[in-house]
Amino acid sequence: MASGIKDKVAILGMGCSKFGERWDTSxxxxxxxxxxxxxDDAGIEPNQLDAAWFSHHIDDIGAGKGGTPMxxxxxxxxxxxxxxxxxxxxxxxxxxxxxxxxxxxxxxxAIALGMExxxxxxxxxLPATNYGxxxxxxxxxxxxxxxxxxxxxxxxxxxxxxxxxxxxxxxHVSVKSHANGAKNPKAHLQKxxxxxxxxxAPMIAEPLGLFDCCGVSDGAAAAIxxxxxxxxxxxxxxxxxxxxxxxxxxxxxxxxxxxxxxxYFHTVRIAAKKxxxxxxxxxxxxxxxxxxxxxxxxVTELVTMEDLFISEEGQAVKDVMDGFYDADGPVPCQxxxxxxxxxxxxGASGLRMLYEMYLQLxxxxxxxxxxxxxxxxxxxxGGQPANNxxxxxxxxxx
Amino acid sequence: MSExxxxxxxxxxxxxRLLRKSVAESNAWLAPNLMGKGKGTRSMANWDxxxxxxxxxxxxxxxxxxxxxxxxxxxxxxxxxxxxADRLNSGIVRAALTLEESTQCTDISSTLKCGTTALIxxxxxxxSGKSDYSLVLSSDKRKSRVGSSQELDFGDxxxxxGISNKDIIAKVLATSSVSVDFVDHFRAPNEEFDYxxxxxxxxxxxxxxxxxxxxxxxxxxxxxxxxxxxKFILPCIFPRVPQTISKICGIDPENVVDNLALNVGDxxxxxPLLMLTHVLENAEPNEKILVCSFGGGGDAILLETTKLIxxxxxEESISVLLDNGIEETNYxxxxxxxxxxxxxxxxxxxxDRKTALTTLYRHNDAIIGLVxxxxxxxxxxxxxxxxVSVSPNSPDIDTQEPYKLAEKRANILSxxxxxxxxxxxxxxYYGIVSFEEGGRIMMDFTDVGEGEIESGKxxxxxxxxKAIDEARGFTRYFWxxxxx
Numbered sequence: 001m002a003s004g005i006k007d008k009v010a011i012l013g014m015g016c017s018k019f020g021e022r023w024d025t026s027x028x029x030x031x032x033x034x035x036x037x038x039x040d041d042a043g044i045e046p047n048q049l050d051a052a053w054f055s056h057h058i059d060d061i062g063a064g065k066g067g068t069p070m071x072x073x074x075x076x077x078x079x080x081x082x083x084x085x086x087x088x089x090x091x092x093x094x095x096x097x098x099x100x101x102x103x104x105x106x107x108x109x110a111i112a113l114g115m116e117x118x119x120x121x122x123x124x125x126l127p128a129t130n131y132g133x134x135x136x137x138x139x140x141x142x143x144x145x146x147x148x149x150x151x152x153x154x155x156x157x158x159x160x161x162x163x164x165x166x167x168x169x170x171x172h173v174s175v176k177s178h179a180n181g182a183k184n185p186k187a188h189l190q191k192x193x194x195x196x197x198x199x200x201a202p203m204i205a206e207p208l209g210l211f212d213c214c215g216v217s218d219g220a221a222a223a224i225x226x227x228x229x230x231x232x233x234x235x236x237x238x239x240x241x242x243x244x245x246x247x248x249x250x251x252x253x254x255x256x257x258x259x260x261x262x263x264y265f266h267t268v269r270i271a272a273k274k275x276x277x278x279x280x281x282x283x284x285x286x287x288x289x290x291x292x293x294x295x296x297x298x299v300t301e302l303v304t305m306e307d308l309f310i311s312e313e314g315q316a317v318k319d320v321m322d323g324f325y326d327a328d329g330p331v332p333c334q335x336x337x338x339x340x341x342x343x344x345x346x347g348a349s350g351l352r353m354l355y356e357m358y359l360q361l362x363x364x365x366x367x368x369x370x371x372x373x374x375x376x377x378x379x380x381x382g383g384q385p386a387n388n389x390x391x392x393x394x395x396x397x398x
Numbered sequence: 399m400s401e402x403x404x405x406x407x408x409x410x411x412x413x414x415r416l417l418r419k420s421v422a423e424s425n426a427w428l429a430p431n432l433m434g435k436g437k438g439t440r441s442m443a444n445w446d447x448x449x450x451x452x453x454x455x456x457x458x459x460x461x462x463x464x465x466x467x468x469x470x471x472x473x474x475x476x477x478x479x480x481x482x483a484d485r486l487n488s489g490i491v492r493a494a495l496t497l498e499e500s501t502q503c504t505d506i507s508s509t510l511k512c513g514t515t516a517l518i519x520x521x522x523x524x525x526s527g528k529s530d531y532s533l534v535l536s537s538d539k540r541k542s543r544v545g546s547s548q549e550l551d552f553g554d555x556x557x558x559x560g561i562s563n564k565d566i567i568a569k570v571l572a573t574s575s576v577s578v579d580f581v582d583h584f585r586a587p588n589e590e591f592d593y594x595x596x597x598x599x600x601x602x603x604x605x606x607x608x609x610x611x612x613x614x615x616x617x618x619x620x621x622x623x624x625x626x627x628x629k630f631i632l633p634c635i636f637p638r639v640p641q642t643i644s645k646i647c648g649i650d651p652e653n654v655v656d657n658l659a660l661n662v663g664d665x666x667x668x669x670p671l672l673m674l675t676h677v678l679e680n681a682e683p684n685e686k687i688l689v690c691s692f693g694g695g696g697d698a699i700l701l702e703t704t705k706l707i708x709x710x711x712x713e714e715s716i717s718v719l720l721d722n723g724i725e726e727t728n729y730x731x732x733x734x735x736x737x738x739x740x741x742x743x744x745x746x747x748x749x750d751r752k753t754a755l756t757t758l759y760r761h762n763d764a765i766i767g768l769v770x771x772x773x774x775x776x777x778x779x780x781x782x783x784x785x786v787s788v789s790p791n792s793p794d795i796d797t798q799e800p801y802k803l804a805e806k807r808a809n810i811l812s813x814x815x816x817x818x819x820x821x822x823x824x825x826x827y828y829g830i831v832s833f834e835e836g837g838r839i840m841m842d843f844t845d846v847g848e849g850e851i852e853s854g855k856x857x858x859x860x861x862x863x864k865a866i867d868e869a870r871g872f873t874r875y876f877w878x879x880x881x882x
Contacts, residue, residue, distance in 0.1 A: 140828035146816030
């Protein structure tokens with residue numbers, strides 16, 4: 001069995017742009033903003049970078065295809081730039097590429113940068129895109145909320161949860177994230193909301209209202225990684241290392257085989273199990289200090305609590321309502337506001353999640369700082385419940 | 399020679415029935431003369447229905463749920479509103495019905511009498527021994543100008559008839575046709591609407607002269623006394639004209655069949671066949687039925703019911719369809735469904751819907767026929783079929799056998815009502831549908847009423863328009879789920 005990635009790679013520095021409707025900011029500007037912060041944090045010069053990974057999902061409204069947009073925007077020293085795209089989990093893929101390059105010894109220092117410029121579409125929400133030449137001939141011309149909303153109908157049917165109880169639980173998820181986002185100056189949405197506001201918001205895709213949906217934002221985030229030895233040689237202490245990086249990808253079972261009941265993420269359970277094994281975590285509900293999960297929609301976060309084995313199956317509604325995942329709960333979730341309020345520039349999101357975990361682990365999260373966290377988990381999901389890619393990453397103090 | 403006739407017949411009327419009053423009142427400022435037509439309802443196809451989809455639906459009801467439809471030798475599809483001027487429309491229907499590729503398919507069009515012409519062609523085919531079973535389909539979804547009388551007169555419907563040399567419920571006694579270049583209306587290529595001449599002329603010089611002559615010749619040639627006709631079918635939007643014709647021909651005016659004007663409207667080429675369906679669903683043995691149509695001349699078909707008519711029963715008879723309609727009072731919805739107003743589709747409606755024809759052909763069985771695959775090793779059923787089976791822990795290669803799903807029982811696993819994505823009829827309902835014997839599809843729902851969708855609820859499959867590529871004029875079809 002593979003020895004895994006645990007403690008082989010450390011984060012040397014990270015950066016993250018302000019997320020939001022950055023009307024006056026180009027894709028290049030967003031990349032530069034995250035890059036400068038990451039370089040400063042790492043304390044290195046550009047010519048010390050050996051390799052780069054660039055995550056970017058929707059190229060036709062963003063920076064275009066390939067590795068050149070990042071290399072040109074940052075004037076990198078003609079190093080390799082690999083563009084990765086894996087739906088909304090692209091940011092985690094960039095990180096995985098950089099970390100593996102360092103672990104393999106192919107690079108001493110590598111950078112992962114994710115960027116998305118979503119607010120050049122002319123309308124709210126994610127842009128409607130085609131998906132090959134066959135898919136659109138049979139698949140619904142749906143939307144992300146319509147796809148994720150289906151979790152609610154299947155979860156309710158399986159666990160006997162009433163429509164009202166489900167609506168209230170997912171409302172609590174959003175209320176919590178807004179409260180957290182209000183403390184984050186880089187977040188897209190920085191206003192608290194009440195449960196009543198969430199419940200009465202305009203319907204987007206039943207049962208998801210406007211406040212059940214994450215922000216559609218412009219933004220970029222970056223991580224510079226190296227070996228713990230090099231990090232130390234550069235004068236770093238208080239090192240944060242990678243404990244686990246796992247990716248599980250649907251093979252069509254959920255969408256083509258009747259064994260999946262539609263109420264959970266098959267891939268999340270697989271990636272989570274592997275990640276805990278890689279990190280040596282046996283009791284996640286007790287050992288994970290905090291999480292940033294892929295709360296593209298409130299209901300996604302709710303069912304994910306079970307798929308990550310923090311809540312027991314069928315108990316997520318209760319845990320959410322009990323405040324288990326609130327900022328003052330046992331396992332704070334979305335302490336930076338999450339996709340919900342920090343925002344969701346697709347290619348950057350996986351790295352943005354790691355950015356918050358990194359700040360928290362280093363005690364640099366300002367008003368949001370949690371008390372002595374030691375293990376941070378990020379869960380980054382792309383696609384839709386029936387057909388997706390799921391990344392689970394765990395980082396912690398070395 | 400064995401007798402040739404109708405072995406089965408069925409009609410299809412879309413669920414929605416537009417309240418004529420709402421149309422007439424909306425247009426009263428413009429066309430006060432049409433207020434008198436504001437009575438009853440007319441059938442209104444959903445936005446995703448056209449003459450091809452309505453034909454498929456009628457044919458499925460006719461042929462039943464059996465996988466084996468190899469007895470169908472040929473298909474005659476009649477419509478004046480075919481979605482394609484050059485693409486075999488009956489070929490789309492054949493693929494949707496998963497009929498054999500060797501099934502000869504013919505499109506018959508260009509006149510409102512094409513439905514009866516298709517019927518006569520099918521009769522000739524079986525009579526000549528060229529086929530043992532011919533499928534006749536007729537369907538129309540006619541477009542009319544806003545504020546026109548046609549808007550109130552027309553309806554959308556289809557009918558399917560099986561013509562056979564065995565197990566017939568009505569035998570063919572005679573057929574006759576005349577072709578007359580009497581232009582009561584016309585529609586040039588690329589024109590959306592008919593151009594109509596004066597109604598009084600159409601009535602007096604058209605119906606009242608062409609049809610009696612046709613009927614008299616038919617009866618005379620076959621030595622039939624007009625008093626023997628127990629049911630006289632002639633679609634005509636002019637009141638009392640069929641009764642006048644019956645008197646001219648010596649047919650008892652009491653035997654003129656109701657033309658369903660009050661609750662369906664005139665469904666064009668399909669209408670004589672729809673009316674015939676209604677008649678046969680209520681007929682006794684040994685009744686002589688005369689079916690006529692008007693358009694570019696006229697057709698006449700004389701039938702006589704057999705003993706088997708007493709056992710004939712359609713689950714979804716015309717009476718049931720009439721009872722189960724849903725009244726639509728929103729005239730704007732009708733206008734939008736039929737693209738009669740320039741409406742705001744939003745930027746999400748701008749997505750390019752170009753269809754890769756190569757892909758469509760490679761996956762034709764799946765897309766048009768809803769044929770999936772069944773693993774010969776594990777029995778796992780899936781859609782679409784794939785070289786590597788989806789069977790958990792058994793990714794067998796090249797084990798898939800074709801497996802038809804369109805007639806299989808299915809239910810809803812998950813769903814949502816999406817107000818964000820583009821839809822002609824929001825909200826956009828879609829979700830995962832699981833087939834009871836195996837296989838599942840994330841698909842659109844259609845004909846959904848308020849509160850009709852919930853996980854676990856049964857659905858049936860219907861063949862519908864998936865999307866219309868307006869830039870290129872291409873209609874994309876696929877299957878959708880309807881809650882039952």
